[in-house]
Amino acid sequence: MAIELKDVSYVYGAGTPMEVRALDHVSLTIPDGQFIGLIGHTGSGKSTLIQHLNGLIKATEGDILYNGRSIYAEGFSMKELRSKVGLVFQYPEHQLFETDVFTDVCFGPKNLGLDKEEIQARAREALELVGMDASYDEASPFELSGGQKRRVAIAGVLAMKPEVLILDEPTAGLDPKGRDEILDQVALLHKERGNTVVLVSHSMEDVAKYVDRIIVMNHGRAVFDGTPKEVFRHYKELEQIGLAAPQVTYIVHRLKEQGFPIDGDITTVEEARRAILEGIRNRK
Amino acid sequence: MIRDITIGQYYQTESVLHRLDPRTKLMGTLVFIISMFLADTWIGYALSAVYLAAIIRLSHVPVSFIVRGLKAVMILLLISVGFNLFLTNGEHEIISFWIFHITWEGIRQAFFMAIRLIFLIMGSSLMTLTTTPNQLTDGLETGLGWMKKLHVPVHEISMMMSIALRFIPILVDETDKIMKAQMARGADFESGNLIERAKSLVPILVPLFISSFRRATDLAMAMEARCYHGGENRTRMKPLRYENRDRLAYLVMAFYMAAMIALRSLL
Amino acid sequence: MGIIKAIKLTYDYIKRDEEGNPDGVKRAVDHVDIDIEAGEFVAVLGHNGSGKSTLAKHMNALLLPTEGTIFIGEKDTSDEDNLWDVRKTAGMVFQNPDNQIIGTVVEEDVGFGPENIGVPTEEIWKRVDESLKAVGMTAYRYHSPNKLSGGQKQRVAIAGVMAMRPKCIVLDEPTAMLDPNGRKEVLRTVRELNRKEHITVVLITHYMEEVIEADRVFVMDDGRIVMEGTPQEVFGRTQEMKDYRLDVPQVTELSWELKQDGLPLSDGILTIDQFVDEIMELYNGGNGRGDAGAVEAPGMETAQR
Numbered sequence: 001m002a003i004e005l006k007d008v009s010y011v012y013g014a015g016t017p018m019e020v021r022a023l024d025h026v027s028l029t030i031p032d033g034q035f036i037g038l039i040g041h042t043g044s045g046k047s048t049l050i051q052h053l054n055g056l057i058k059a060t061e062g063d064i065l066y067n068g069r070s071i072y073a074e075g076f077s078m079k080e081l082r083s084k085v086g087l088v089f090q091y092p093e094h095q096l097f098e099t100d101v102f103t104d105v106c107f108g109p110k111n112l113g114l115d116k117e118e119i120q121a122r123a124r125e126a127l128e129l130v131g132m133d134a135s136y137d138e139a140s141p142f143e144l145s146g147g148q149k150r151r152v153a154i155a156g157v158l159a160m161k162p163e164v165l166i167l168d169e170p171t172a173g174l175d176p177k178g179r180d181e182i183l184d185q186v187a188l189l190h191k192e193r194g195n196t197v198v199l200v201s202h203s204m205e206d207v208a209k210y211v212d213r214i215i216v217m218n219h220g221r222a223v224f225d226g227t228p229k230e231v232f233r234h235y236k237e238l239e240q241i242g243l244a245a246p247q248v249t250y251i252v253h254r255l256k257e258q259g260f261p262i263d264g265d266i267t268t269v270e271e272a273r274r275a276i277l278e279g280i281r282n283r284k
Numbered sequence: 285m286i287r288d289i290t291i292g293q294y295y296q297t298e299s300v301l302h303r304l305d306p307r308t309k310l311m312g313t314l315v316f317i318i319s320m321f322l323a324d325t326w327i328g329y330a331l332s333a334v335y336l337a338a339i340i341r342l343s344h345v346p347v348s349f350i351v352r353g354l355k356a357v358m359i360l361l362l363i364s365v366g367f368n369l370f371l372t373n374g375e376h377e378i379i380s381f382w383i384f385h386i387t388w389e390g391i392r393q394a395f396f397m398a399i400r401l402i403f404l405i406m407g408s409s410l411m412t413l414t415t416t417p418n419q420l421t422d423g424l425e426t427g428l429g430w431m432k433k434l435h436v437p438v439h440e441i442s443m444m445m446s447i448a449l450r451f452i453p454i455l456v457d458e459t460d461k462i463m464k465a466q467m468a469r470g471a472d473f474e475s476g477n478l479i480e481r482a483k484s485l486v487p488i489l490v491p492l493f494i495s496s497f498r499r500a501t502d503l504a505m506a507m508e509a510r511c512y513h514g515g516e517n518r519t520r521m522k523p524l525r526y527e528n529r530d531r532l533a534y535l536v537m538a539f540y541m542a543a544m545i546a547l548r549s550l551l
Numbered sequence: 552m553g554i555i556k557a558i559k560l561t562y563d564y565i566k567r568d569e570e571g572n573p574d575g576v577k578r579a580v581d582h583v584d585i586d587i588e589a590g591e592f593v594a595v596l597g598h599n600g601s602g603k604s605t606l607a608k609h610m611n612a613l614l615l616p617t618e619g620t621i622f623i624g625e626k627d628t629s630d631e632d633n634l635w636d637v638r639k640t641a642g643m644v645f646q647n648p649d650n651q652i653i654g655t656v657v658e659e660d661v662g663f664g665p666e667n668i669g670v671p672t673e674e675i676w677k678r679v680d681e682s683l684k685a686v687g688m689t690a691y692r693y694h695s696p697n698k699l700s701g702g703q704k705q706r707v708a709i710a711g712v713m714a715m716r717p718k719c720i721v722l723d724e725p726t727a728m729l730d731p732n733g734r735k736e737v738l739r740t741v742r743e744l745n746r747k748e749h750i751t752v753v754l755i756t757h758y759m760e761e762v763i764e765a766d767r768v769f770v771m772d773d774g775r776i777v778m779e780g781t782p783q784e785v786f787g788r789t790q791e792m793k794d795y796r797l798d799v800p801q802v803t804e805l806s807w808e809l810k811q812d813g814l815p816l817s818d819g820i821l822t823i824d825q826f827v828d829e830i831m832e833l834y835n836g837g838n839g840r841g842d843a844g845a846v847e848a849p850g851m852e853t854a855q856r
Contacts, residue, residue, distance in 0.1 A: 042700065042730045056464050079470060087468040094458075095465040097490035107487065111470030142494070146599055156469055173727050175598045175757040177796040202730050205801065242732050247801040247823070254827045260834055269801050273808050276830060280814065283834055294655060296695060417655045450655045453697050502650035509611050509643040510653075510664040510711065511635055521662035521675045 003030040003053055003085070003164065008062035010048055010220075022048040024220035025062070030164070030198065035190050037207035037228075038200045040217030041242045046200050047090075049217065050166045053198075054085040083112050086162030090169045092153035093146070101127070101144075101152050102137040108160040126159035127152070129193075130185055147178035151185070158189075164196040165189070171206065183210060205246040208232070208267045216243065229265040248272045255279075293453070295413040299344035300529060302414045306423025308530040309411050315537045316407040319544045320400050328547045329399055335540055336403055345413050353409050354402060361401055368394035412449070419522065421446035425515075426524050439515030447503070455496065462491050552625055554719055554751050555587040555610055555641070559619035562605055579605040581774035582619065587767075589718060592745045592752045594762035596785075596797060597771035603755045606771070607723040610753065611643040624718060639668060641719040642712030646727050648704035649696075657699075657707050658683065658692040664715040675714075682713040685748065686740050702733030706740050713744070719751035720744065726758065734758070759786070759798040763821055770795065787819025802826050 010023040022045050030036065030053075040046040051057040052064060055071055055078045064071050071081055089095070098104035105123040114122070124134070130151040136144070141152055154170065167186065171179040187210050190197045201207050207214060207228070214231040216224040218241045224231045232238075235245035235253070245267075252266045252275070261282070262275050301309070316336075323329050340347060354361070374389030412420065421442040428438050463473065466487045473484050560583045568574040580602045587593050597603040608614040609621050612628040624640040626633040642664075645651045654660025658679050665675045683689045686706040696704055705725050712720055722741065726734040738761055744750045754761060762768050768785045770778035772795050778785050786792065786799050789807035793799070799807070806820040806829075814833060820826045 041732055051464070054468060056467060079472070082468055082470055089461065089465045089468065092465065094495055095462055095469075095487070095491050097487045097494075107466075107471075108469040111472065160470060176759075176798045177598055180796070244731070248805065251802055251805065251823050251826060254823055255830060258827060258831050260831065269805050269808065272805055273812070276805075276809060277812055277814075280830075280833055294695065296693065416659065418659045446655070447653065450653070454649055499647075499650045502645065502647055503653070505613055506643075506645055506651035507653060509613060509638060509645075510715065511638050511667040512663075513667065517669045519666050519669050519671060519675065521659065521666055521672065521679065523672055 002032055002065075002067065004065040004068075005029070005052070006063045006065065008052060008059045008064060010045075010052065010057060011060045014060070021220050023052070023059070026220070026222050027062075028215065028222055028225065030196060032163075032196055033194050034196055034213055035187075035211045036196075036198045037211035037214045038198055038217065039202070039204065039207060039214060039243060041202065044217040045220040046217045047168060048220075050087060050168060050198065050200060053164070053166060054082045054087050056082075056087070079112075083108075083160045084162055085164045085166065086157040086160055088154050088157045088165070088167045088170060090172055091150075092156070092170075093141070093149035096141040096149065096153055096156075099140060100138050101132070101141055104141055104152065105155045105159050108156055112160060122159045122161060123155075126155040129158055129189060130155045131181075147174055147181060150174070150178075150182065154182075154185075162195070164198065166198040166200070168200045169202065170199070171201070171203075179206065186210075202243075204232070204238075204244060208246050216241075228267045232267055233265065293412065294416050295345045295349060297344045299342060299414065301339065301343040301410070303529065304414075304533055305524055305526055305530045306415050306419040307427045307524060308526070308533050309415055310420075310423050310427055312533065312537055313408055313411045315541055317404060319541060320404055320407075322544045322548050323400070324396070325547065328544060329396065331540075331543060331547065332403060333399075336407060339410060340406070343410055343414050345410070350406050350409060350413070354405060357401075357405055361398060364401060365394045365398050368397045417446040417449035420449070422520065422522070422524055451496075451499065454499075455492065458495060459488065459492060462488050552622060553586045553591075554589040554624055555585065555621070555753065557583055557585045557606075557609070557619065557621040559584060560606070560609060560616050560621050561618035562602075562609065562614060563617045564605075578774055580609070580616075583774075583776055585769065585776065587719075587751060587753065589751050590745075590749045592742070592754070592764070592766045593769065594754045594756060594765035594767070594782075595769045595771060596756060596759065596762050598757060598796070601771040602774040603771045604723050605774075607643070607721050607753065607755045610641050610719075610721045612637045613643070635668065639715055640717055641721055642715055642717035644705065644708050644712055644720060644722040644725050646724040648701050648708060648728065651708050652696045652704060652711075655695060656692075657688065657694050657696060660696060660707060661692075661710045661714050664711055668715065678714040678716070679710075682710040685713055685744060686710045700733060701729040702736035705729065705733070705737045709737075709740060709744070713748075713750075717750070719753065721753045721755070723755045724757070725754075726756065726761065734761070757797070759800060763800065770797065783819040783821055785819075786821060789819075 005026055005028050008023055008026045009021065011019060011021050013019045026049065038046050038050070048057060052059055058072070066081060066084070069076060096104050098107065102123055105126055106119050109119040109122045127137070132148065132151055132155065136148070141149055144152065150170070154167070157165070170182050170186065174182065183206060186197060186199065189195060199207060199211060211228065213226065214224070214228050215222050216231060216238065223241070224234055232245040232249045235249050238245055248269055249267060252262055252272055253264055255262050255276070256264055261279050266272050266275055319332055323332055340350065369386060369390050370384040372387055372390035372393045373385065374387030376388035377385055378388060379386045415423070424442040424445070425438050432438050471484060471487055473481070476484065560580055561578065562580040564577040564579050565573050566575045566577060583606060595603045595606065605614060609616060609628065610623060612634055615629050621628050623637045626636050628637050652660050653663050661679045661682055662675050665678050670678065683692055686709050688703065688706050688710055691699065691703065696707060699707065709720065720741070726737050729737065741752055741754065742764060745752045754765065756762065763782050765782060768780060768782050769776050770785060777795065778788065778791065786803045789799050789803060800821060802823055803820055806816045806826055810816050816829050817825070820829070
């Protein structure tokens with residue numbers, strides 16, 4: 001049970017002067033149950049990559065295997081793939097269209113051809129998962145706050161019970177409160193349901209707190225792939241491609257350079273706090 | 285497919301055509317459209333083909349780019365060709381079944397109709413390809429300035445047009461995004477009968493309308509913040525002024541029109 | 552009186568039911584007093600719904616106060632005769648880069664404002680050239696805005712405002728929809744305008760990174776100004792910031808937490824340099840500088856609990 005990308009490339013405008021290689025021979029495996037952060041700046045190919053994972057974009061070269069089967073093989077059901085690999089687009093609240101919250105969330109399961117009871121049960125469950133209780137069911141999606149709309153939109157994908165959940169910058173445009181709520185919600189989902197989660201983000205600081213693994217994209221390639229600690233070791237290279245490690249990484253490295261006994265692999269404020277206290281306590 | 289619509293798009297490059305006064309180009313488009321209804325002989329079509337080819341050449345817009353715009357209107361083209369092909373009565377019948385008759389005249393008619401439509405679309409898309417919407421607006425506004433006396437809100441209409449044109453590419457992108465997002469939720473736009481397909485458009489159209497309204501509100505506020513208050517006391521960054529090249533263009537148009545009229549009455 | 556002065560500024564949104572009848576009132580801005588001097592760089596920080604955008608819209612007379620007064624360049628915005636003066640004095644840049652660009656070519660968009668206020672043609676060109684240069688977008692003057700990145704679009708929007716020669720620019724969450732590079736780009740531009748052209752800047756945002764270099768920060772919550780001061784003062788009150796669920800820089804948070812643990816660090820440390828210096832002084836403390844040792848001693852006891 002995994003998604004495997006084998007030497008995938010995606011070129012658009014082939015043969016014209018505007019040819020762009022959005023993905024350049026990307027090979028990677030997304031095993032079950034992992035929480036992955038996909039990082040890169042605009043135009044690095046990360047959005048193109050995730051749209052390959054549920055077949056919205058077809059690779060121009062290479063192959064993608066879902067649970068060992070090529071998604072481009074004859075007879076492979078794209079519709080089923082899309083229900084297994086749920087993709088939440090950037091600003092997902094822009095796709096809400098029904099007159100009330102509940103009906104909108106039903107849209108996904110309804111497209112799967114489930115019976116009415118199952119559809120409603122799933123919609124209810126998905127809304128609970130994002131923390132929207134039944135009192136909102138009847139509300140028009142357009143009366144909700146920005147953060148609530150977004151959670152309803154995420155529920156719209158969750159209601160399809162995907163095994164893999166991909167979120168394209170789910171915190172874009174939200175304030176710190178809205179951002180924390182969404183990320184905590186996603187982390188909880190990962191923990192409770194054991195879903196594979198791919199979180200696309202610009203922000204290393206957001207991602208470092210939650211994920212098991214970080215994939216950094218640049219110019220259509222996966223340039224770094226490892227645990228947050230492994231990836232942030234390359235903080236100087238990350239800077240060169242217009243990304244930055246969390247501020248705390250810089251602090252720790254600066255302290256280390258000055259002769260403070262501290263482990264350079266620290267990625268969160270909490271870890272830094274403990275290490276600094278210990279360093280000061282043990283001095284001399 | 286929606287990305288193929290070139291009507292209303294501007295193609296950035298340097299050419300004489302780009303530099304012409306928009307009023308000249310508006311007139312030129314009008315002349316060309318009229319001329320297409322005048323042509324009814326092979327020579328007439330050949331002349332307009334040469335004329336069109338020359339203008340395309342002058343515009344420095346790649347032919348492939350203009351041709352791509354035809355794809356979007358393919359269906360319209362096929363329907364009208366079909367009508368002409370099957371439903372024209374004539375003496376030289378080739379095939380006949382039920383109410384359909386393919387006649388020699390029908391083929392000729394269909395062929396001319398196709399040429400006429402293709403030329404019309406190519407000719408008028410050249411206008412927008414070489415003129416920025418703002419220039420187009422200015423051109424319309426000045427060109428139709430006399431209508432203000434009849435209390436036609438010329439400035440407002442042309443401003444609306446230009447804004448519509450500016451937002452077409454943005455809305456096209458947006459449609460694409462919404463479609464993909466709904467497909468990710470299992471929506472299917474390709475199968476089912478006509479009614480089912482029409483119904484499947486609701487999840488695209490509703491978000492699209494909502495976002496258009498939101499954009500309109502935002503834009504209105506941004507325009508107001510930049511002191512927009514209609515056409516009164518407004519100055520122009522690029523005032524319209526006829527140059528020698530415009531006079532020359534009018535001359536060329538006059539010759540072309542004269543030739544087309546001459547062809548029609550003589551042959 | 553400063554260039555922007557609000558006295559007990561209050562704004563109520565009237566909620567309407569489905570028939571359009573008034574159905575309750577939401578107070579978005581609640582008795583706000585501010586006084587911003589010409590040339591200042593002021594940031595307003597707060598959550599969505601804290602009233603910061605409503606406040607910003609008053610600075611351009613897009614909204615008029617329900618109660619209280621706001622003066623822009625000493626002119627009362629409620630007086631309709633002042634409308635154009637107010638809008639010429641304080642230009643406004645909005646959140647969505649796509650929805651504020653009117654022109655289909657960059658330079659034509661920049662010229663839109665001057666056209667509206669009746670600037671003569673030659674002068675428009677001069678202003679467009681200068682404004683594009685000021686935001687570093689001259690190379691893109693013939694481009695279509697649709698082909699630009701988010702950060703570039705916002706710079707064009709800023710140029711469009713600059714071309715109206717305002718004394719003040721109000722930016723309403725200009726970076727909320729941008730990626731980190733775009734954000735930096737816009738911030739750099741705004742800072743430069745403030746320093747070189749002495750434009751007064753009011754930056755509305757919810758990103759704490761963006762307010763660090765402001766001269767003064769206002770924090771808004773529930774329609775009121777709840778905190779005010781230099782970035783150092785505001786972020787120094789870390790607990791309060793956390794209570795309003797606003798971010799503080801990691802370095803500030805780390806030093807605040809270490810301070811809770813008893814390390815004698817300064818309040819509101821905003822830079823890595825300062826933090827590292829203070830920590831190293833603690834670490835090396837005792838061997839040399841006297842007063843470092845003096846403050847350090849009681850701190851260490853608590854840290855070693």
